[in-house]
Amino acid sequence: MSSENLATIDPNRAPNELTAIEARNQIAAGHLTSEDLVKACLDRIREREDDVRAWSYVDWEGALEQARECDRTPSSGPLHGIPVGIKDIVDTADMPTELGEPEIYAGRRPEHDATLVRNLRASGAIILGKTAPSKHSIMLPGKTRNPRDTSRTPGASSSGSAAAVADNMVPLAVSSQTAGSILRPAAYCGVVGFKPTKDTVVYDRTRNFSPHLDTLGSMARSVPDAALLMQGMTGDSRFDPASLSAGDVSVGLYRTPYFERADDYVQEHYERTVQTLVASGVKVREAEMPKEFDELSELQDVIMSYDLDKVFADHRRDHADLLDPELVAYCEKGSKVTEAQYQAALDHAEICRSMLDSVFAGLDVLLIPSTLTSAPPITDTGTSEFIRIWSFLHTPAINLPTGTSPSGLPVGVQLVGHLGGDLPFLAVAAKIDDILGRS
DSSP: OOOOOGGGSOTTSOGGGSOHHHHHHHHHHTSSOHHHHHHHHHHHHHHHHHHHOOEEEEOHHHHHHHHHHHHHSOOOSTTTTOEEEEETTBOOTTSOOOTTOHHHHTTOOOSSOOHHHHHHHHTTOEEEEEEOOOBTTTTBOOSOOOTTOTTBOOOSSSHHHHHHHHTTSOSEEEEEESSSTTHHHHHHHTSEEEEOSTTSSOOOSBOOSOTTTOEEEEEESSHHHHHHHHHHHHOOGGGOGGGOOOOSOEEEEOOOTTGGGSOHHHHHHHHHHHHHHHHTTOEEEEOOOOGGGGGHHHHHHHHHHHHHHHHTHHHHHHOGGGSOHHHHHHHHHHHTOOHHHHHHHHHHHHHHHHTHHHHTTTOSEEEEESOSSSOOBTTOOOOOTTTHHHHHHTOOEEEEEEEEOTTSOEEEEEEEEOTTOHHHHHHHHHHHHHHHOOO
């Protein structure tokens, strides 16, 4: 794991360009104040928000006051003085939560914080504001732009969280995933996106899409930072980034049935990644995947369309004129799924979940491409063939931004770990990320 200590930090980097752990170390050493860090983040938002549009709400004065209070008091936890963005589907009692639908929920003010927000406050984090989800908080283009190229999509639905972290507006952001909404935006924007085992982060006072799929996770610039945000969101000290230490690593290669559909440069980057791991002494072999896994991507879509049809039923009745036609069509698709088909899909996933121990026998992680392409044009949020089966199986997964396309856009690889094994998984991910580096 990288040693993000004071001696290795470039003094010419602005505070908002530091990783969360670098900033935390500088604050602890007295070389940086939380107020200066927050000011630098707010200045970056002022400079870039008109182009990137990553935020639904910024707590300009409140964030500064929180920072000053942190500077006046002893450290209150692992995120003391560190700003965090909260995806605007997660309730915050002191600022609006408009659920990705400001036309319907304009000015909505929850009475209570979600559990993860309470935990973040207790950890000393500064809630900078609410990051913008995509339209309806699902897989439709929203207002946010990809900071690497504003003519390109940042993905969906955690688009604002990924863009804000990628553009140095905030070092950490809370995200959520039902299909590919953490890893795909992370891959397109070039950041680390971590989806933990389902329900590792308490999913309450947060907009629901599918009870079998919804998962809260981290958007960050490094694997240790992603662990730090998990520590803050859960209050679990075992996620302390200092504990991320891995010995010998074994990696299973899983190209999935979709590999040949990926752009050539995605396939080439995957194969170069394998070569780099082998040259570094990592044990690599082809993973033996049950044929039952081939159906999971389509069956995840069965579950999600069925559940979204139910979730948006009131919207279709009361706000039909505000709904995107693509959402309406997706809900209609879900309305045609029978209860028997729905249950059969859930049963199939449970069968596949029972096979995970044999899939991972002798392996620490699986290596898979993250996306079929780099970020497509802004009118298209991309697809999640490589990602969504792990949402369905509830396993931890992470995007590592390790490459670039011929046009200079980020390309990532995905690691998937043992169900419930999030802590050793993050340690292995940190080691592999150090080996692969950044292009």
